[in-house]
Amino acid sequence: MNDKPQLLSGLKILDLSTMLAAPIASTLLADFGADVIKVELPDREDPLRDLPPHKEGKSLWWKVTNRNKKGITLDIRKPQGRDLLLDIISEFDVLVENFRPGTLEKYGLSPEILQARHPGLIILRVSGYGQTGPKATDPGFARVAEAFSGFTYLCGYPESGPMHIGFPVADATAGVFGALGIIIACWNKAKNPEAPGEIIDLSLVESMFRLLEFLPIEYDQLGHVRERSGNRSQYASPSNIYRSKDDKWISLSASAQSIFENLARQMGRPELITDTRFTTNINRVKHTDELDKIVADWFAERTQNEALEELKAGSVAGGPVFSIEDIFNSDQFQARDAIIKVDDPELGPVAMPAVTPKFAKKPGSVTCTGPQHGHDTEAVFRSLGFSENHIADLKRDGVI
Numbered sequence: 001m002n003d004k005p006q007l008l009s010g011l012k013i014l015d016l017s018t019m020l021a022a023p024i025a026s027t028l029l030a031d032f033g034a035d036v037i038k039v040e041l042p043d044r045e046d047p048l049r050d051l052p053p054h055k056e057g058k059s060l061w062w063k064v065t066n067r068n069k070k071g072i073t074l075d076i077r078k079p080q081g082r083d084l085l086l087d088i089i090s091e092f093d094v095l096v097e098n099f100r101p102g103t104l105e106k107y108g109l110s111p112e113i114l115q116a117r118h119p120g121l122i123i124l125r126v127s128g129y130g131q132t133g134p135k136a137t138d139p140g141f142a143r144v145a146e147a148f149s150g151f152t153y154l155c156g157y158p159e160s161g162p163m164h165i166g167f168p169v170a171d172a173t174a175g176v177f178g179a180l181g182i183i184i185a186c187w188n189k190a191k192n193p194e195a196p197g198e199i200i201d202l203s204l205v206e207s208m209f210r211l212l213e214f215l216p217i218e219y220d221q222l223g224h225v226r227e228r229s230g231n232r233s234q235y236a237s238p239s240n241i242y243r244s245k246d247d248k249w250i251s252l253s254a255s256a257q258s259i260f261e262n263l264a265r266q267m268g269r270p271e272l273i274t275d276t277r278f279t280t281n282i283n284r285v286k287h288t289d290e291l292d293k294i295v296a297d298w299f300a301e302r303t304q305n306e307a308l309e310e311l312k313a314g315s316v317a318g319g320p321v322f323s324i325e326d327i328f329n330s331d332q333f334q335a336r337d338a339i340i341k342v343d344d345p346e347l348g349p350v351a352m353p354a355v356t357p358k359f360a361k362k363p364g365s366v367t368c369t370g371p372q373h374g375h376d377t378e379a380v381f382r383s384l385g386f387s388e389n390h391i392a393d394l395k396r397d398g399v400i
Contacts, residue, residue: 006033007362011186013094014085015039015069016076018046020142020168021204022098022126023065024175029182030068031355031364037092037380038066038371042073042398045373055347063344063369064352071371072380073400081399082108088384090118093189094182098126101136111199121197122185124178130203140204142168149208150215157230174207237284238263238295241321248304249321252295252311257281259317266314267298344369374400 011034015026023038030036040046048066049059075081086109089095095114097104104110104125111123125131128140129148143164146152151170156163178200185198218224226234233239236255244250254260257280264272272278272294277287284291299307304320311318320326327333328351341349355364377400381391394400 004365005362006364007359009033009035011035011094012092013037013096013182014089014092015096017096017098017126019048019098020065020171021174022096022124022178023048024172025124025126025178025182026094026096027065027067027069028175028179031366032359033364036069037376038069038071039074039076040071040373041077042075042374042400049373058346059370060350063347063350066370067342067352067366068368069371070376070380071374072377073374074377075399076107076109078397078399079108080394080397084394084399085109086113086117089114089121091384092118092121093186094122094124096124096126096178096182100139101125101127101131115197115199119196120189120193122182122189122200123197124182124200124202126174126178126202126204128204130206131201142170142204145170145174145204146208149205150212151208154212154226154228156228158228160228160230162228170204170208173211174202174204177207177210178202232288232292235285236281237288238291240292240295242296242299242307244299244302244304244307246303250299250304250307250311250318251321252316252318254316255281259315260284262314263295263311263316266310266316267295269294340366342366342369345372 008029011029013026013029013034013036015023015036015038017023017026026034026036026038046062046066049062051059051061053060074084076085111125114123115121127136128145129135129138143152146164146169147162149170152162152164154162155165181200181202185200188195188198215226218226231241231251233253233255236253238260239253239255241249241251252263254263260278260281261273264270264278272291276283278284278291302310308318308320322330328339333339336354338354339351340354341351344350350369352366352369355366378391381394381400382388386394391400
């Protein structure tokens, strides 16, 4: 782990969670120096390790999602493991869990019991639907949450029906909200050291719903149900993904009036600026079919590079649609050091996203990939004051 003081150095997190959303939350904080102890069961590994992609049987996803963490094993299902967690919980500022609601209580580790032992403890509870409501105990996964939140309904073409994107965006989104929630609670503790610890109830569904921003007020005030529109923006025009002459793709966004006027002039079509169908964004959205055809024809006459150069020359917001291979070859990503290499004990140097955001004076860092199963168990418990004999007894009993 990084020994240099970082912005979150000294923040201690016990991470009981599995899979993606909650582990992402603690990892985002570990990137800035939080000391995160990742817990797995002694007799089985985190199910994230089963998800592709793998190399030589090793989970690549795991190595990124749980980077910068120490890995221990502890079976809180057993009474001895429950008691052990209660014994050590005062050493931590934050506990992170994503069991189905009611599970932590079943183990005798309800927030009330945990905070009775450690009144200042901050607890992040991540679940599909939240800790309350008729669906609270239903299993919740990213794709199901995206669908329930209204997000998936908007994805796809009118004729295609709703479509999922190829990544569990709800997990990533909830992870960001989880990290934010912890930091908010920590700020309150910093201002009021004697304040009781907070309990953060974070729902994947509500994380995605929060991203939809104006949909509730639109339906409430206008009775409008927003439908799918493919790659075309529904609130600005022209704004779409266009095919170039060399069969590549460019994303264009002309949501500001000045950008549309720049585009019209760059296309050699200044008359579009005064065309009554296109004089305002509201008019352009109403006549987006006609405008989109004009713009699409312009792109079809140029290669991707030619089109991008012309857009840049005209101060028009547009960019290529990148694959991960394109990203690796991008001058912009390279200039920003947005992809870093981290030494992994099993695979050697491996690539992953850099820490985001970038801080000028005390930047975050990545010092290790996700830990091997139970790699730090003995070292962590020794650091907590456990004797070698006690650790041996716990291992013999299957508690760690």
